[in-house]
Amino acid sequence: MTRTDGIRVAGSTVILTLRPSALGTPALALPLVRRTREPFADRWALPGGWIAPDESPIDTAARTLAETTGLTPSYLEQLYAFGAVDRSPTRVISIVYWALLRQDEVLAQSAAHRASGRAPENVEWFDVDALPELAFDHADIIEYALWRLRSKVGYSRVAHGFLPSEFTLADLREAYEAILGRQLDPANFRRQVEATGNLIPTDRFRTGSHRPARLYRDNTDVELAARGPLGPEETSIR
Amino acid sequence: MTRTDGIRVAGSTVILTLRPSALGTPALALPLVRRTREPFADRWALPGGWIAPDESPIDTAARTLAETTGLTPSYLEQLYAFGAVDRSPTRVISIVYWALLRQDEVLAQSAAHRASGRAPENVEWFDVDALPELAFDHADIIEYALWRLRSKVGYSRVAHGFLPSEFTLADLREAYEAILGRQLDPANFRRQVEATGNLIPTDRFRTGSHRPARLYRDNTDVELAARGPLGPEETSIR
DNA sequence: TCAAAAGTGTTGTCCTTACACCCATGC
DNA sequence: GCATGGGTGTAAGGACAACACTTTTGA
Incomplete structure (x- = not known):
C-alpha cells in the first residue's frame, strides 16, 4: 500500500x-x-x-x-x-x-x-x-x-522588507508606489504609516538634496505580516 | 538524475x-x-x-x-x-x-x-x-x-457557500455570526450586504414566525472570493 | 532668491457604528 | 394586545483623499 x-x-x-x-x-x-x-x-x-x-x-x-x-x-x-x-x-x-x-x-x-x-x-x-x-x-x-x-501591501508591512534598516518616509513611499504602480500623496502617506506605530523615528537625517528628511527604523517587535496560527517554522521572517 | x-x-x-x-x-x-x-x-x-x-x-x-x-x-x-x-x-x-x-x-x-x-x-x-x-x-x-x-469572511462572500440557493438576511447574518463568533447589528448588516449588489431579492418570503422575511438569491455572476490570476482549474467554485 | 522636497493643517466625503423607531406577523 | 424579529431612519465618529500651506535645505 x-x-x-x-x-x-x-x-x-x-x-x-x-x-x-x-x-x-x-x-x-x-x-x-x-x-x-x-x-x-x-x-x-x-x-x-x-x-x-x-x-x-x-x-x-x-x-x-x-x-x-x-x-x-x-x-x-x-x-x-x-x-x-x-x-x-x-x-x-x-x-x-x-x-x-x-x-x-x-x-x-x-x-x-x-x-x-x-x-x-x-x-x-x-x-x-x-x-x-x-x-x-x-x-x-x-x-x-x-x-x-x-x-x-495593503494590509501588512511587507514593503518594509525591501528597505534597509534606516530609511526615510520617501523611501518607504516609493517602495509602496513601485509595488502598487501608482503615486501616493506624501502627506497622507506620512500620517497613515505614523499612525500604525510601527515606525521608530531616529534623530538622524538624510541630507544632500533639499530639506533633510528624518530617518526611521522598523519596530522589529512587530512582524511584517500576520501569519495566523502557522508557527515560525512554517514562515520565516528576519 | x-x-x-x-x-x-x-x-x-x-x-x-x-x-x-x-x-x-x-x-x-x-x-x-x-x-x-x-x-x-x-x-x-x-x-x-x-x-x-x-x-x-x-x-x-x-x-x-x-x-x-x-x-x-x-x-x-x-x-x-x-x-x-x-x-x-x-x-x-x-x-x-x-x-x-x-x-x-x-x-x-x-x-x-x-x-x-x-x-x-x-x-x-x-x-x-x-x-x-x-x-x-x-x-x-x-x-x-x-x-x-x-x-x-471579512473581505469576500465565502459565507454564502454555507447557504442554500434561497435564504433570508437573517440566515446570512447568522452564518457570519457563527464564523466570526460575535453578534452583528441586523440593521447595519442588511445595509452592508445590500450595498454590495451581490444579492438578488426574490418576491418570495419565509413565513412561520413573526413578520415574514424576504428571500434572496446569490448573484452567481460574482465569485465567492477573488482568486487573483490563478485560473479556474486551480480553484474550484460552484 | 528660487525650486523642490519635508512636513503640517484643514476640509469634505464616505463608511461604520450605535441605537431609536416603525412594520407585520403568530399567538 | 403584545412579543418578536423584519426592516428603515439618523446622527456621531473615524478613516481617507484632496489640497493649501509652511519649513528647510541646495544651488
Whole structure:
C-alpha cells in the first residue's frame, strides 16, 4: 500500500527586490536562472530545486535562494503548491515560495560579485515588467506572486522588507508606489504609516538634496505580516 | 538524475459546514475519519488520500471529499502545503484544501444515509470547538483553516457557500455570526450586504414566525472570493 | 532668491457604528 | 394586545483623499 507513485516534489521561489530604474524611481526586479537541460533548455526559470528527503519545503526555498543570490531574505512565505498534471512533461509538484530582499543587500552583493569576478552562473536579474519567455508555468507563478504582493501591501508591512534598516518616509513611499504602480500623496502617506506605530523615528537625517528628511527604523517587535496560527517554522521572517 | 527521493504527496481537506446547535444558532462543524492503520490508528484525521499520478491536487481533494461526504463543495480552495520533515513518521507532504458545504445538502445527505442505512464508514461530524484528539498535525491545520475562513469572511462572500440557493438576511447574518463568533447589528448588516449588489431579492418570503422575511438569491455572476490570476482549474467554485 | 522636497493643517466625503423607531406577523 | 424579529431612519465618529500651506535645505 506504500505507493511509489513517481511524483517528484520541487521547491521554487519568486525572489523580489527593488532596484533603481532609469527614471530614478525604484522598480520591482527578480532573479531568474537559465536552464541548462531539457525540458525548456536555455529558457529562464525560477530558482529552485528538488526538496531533499530531510529538508522542509521552506528550507529548500531558503537554500536555493542563497545559492542563487548569496543572500538571506527579509521575508519568506509560501505562495502556492502548483501541481497540475500537465505543468511539466514529467509529474512534478512545485511548492513555491515568495521572498523579499533588501535593496541595499542586493546592490552590495552585486558589487561584491563584480569585484571578485565570481558571480553565480546563469543568473540574471529582470524587471518584472520586462520578463523573458519562461519555462513551465513560471510566468503564471510570477504573476500570482506579484498579485499576492500587491494585495498584501495593503494590509501588512511587507514593503518594509525591501528597505534597509534606516530609511526615510520617501523611501518607504516609493517602495509602496513601485509595488502598487501608482503615486501616493506624501502627506497622507506620512500620517497613515505614523499612525500604525510601527515606525521608530531616529534623530538622524538624510541630507544632500533639499530639506533633510528624518530617518526611521522598523519596530522589529512587530512582524511584517500576520501569519495566523502557522508557527515560525512554517514562515520565516528576519 | 531522476531522483526517487521517497517523499510521498497526500491531499487532505478541511470540510466545513454549518449545522444547527443546541441553542438554535448554527455552529461550524466538520467531518473527520477514524484511522484504521498506524500511525495514529483509531485517532481521528482529516479526510484525504494519496495524490494519484494522473491527478491534480485539487482533484484529490474533491475526490476524497466526495468519498467522505457524498457531496460536491460550494467552495474549494488550497489552504497550504504542509511539509515539515517530522510531521509524520514517514516523509509525507500534504497539500491541504479547505471546502465549504451548503448546510441543506449536508442535512439531506445525512437523512439519506440514515434512510438507506449505508453511511460512509468511520466518518463522524464534530463541532469545531469540540474536536477530538487528532492525528499528525491535523489540529494545527484545522486551526489554520478556521483562521483563513474568519479572515476571508471579512473581505469576500465565502459565507454564502454555507447557504442554500434561497435564504433570508437573517440566515446570512447568522452564518457570519457563527464564523466570526460575535453578534452583528441586523440593521447595519442588511445595509452592508445590500450595498454590495451581490444579492438578488426574490418576491418570495419565509413565513412561520413573526413578520415574514424576504428571500434572496446569490448573484452567481460574482465569485465567492477573488482568486487573483490563478485560473479556474486551480480553484474550484460552484 | 528660487525650486523642490519635508512636513503640517484643514476640509469634505464616505463608511461604520450605535441605537431609536416603525412594520407585520403568530399567538 | 403584545412579543418578536423584519426592516428603515439618523446622527456621531473615524478613516481617507484632496489640497493649501509652511519649513528647510541646495544651488
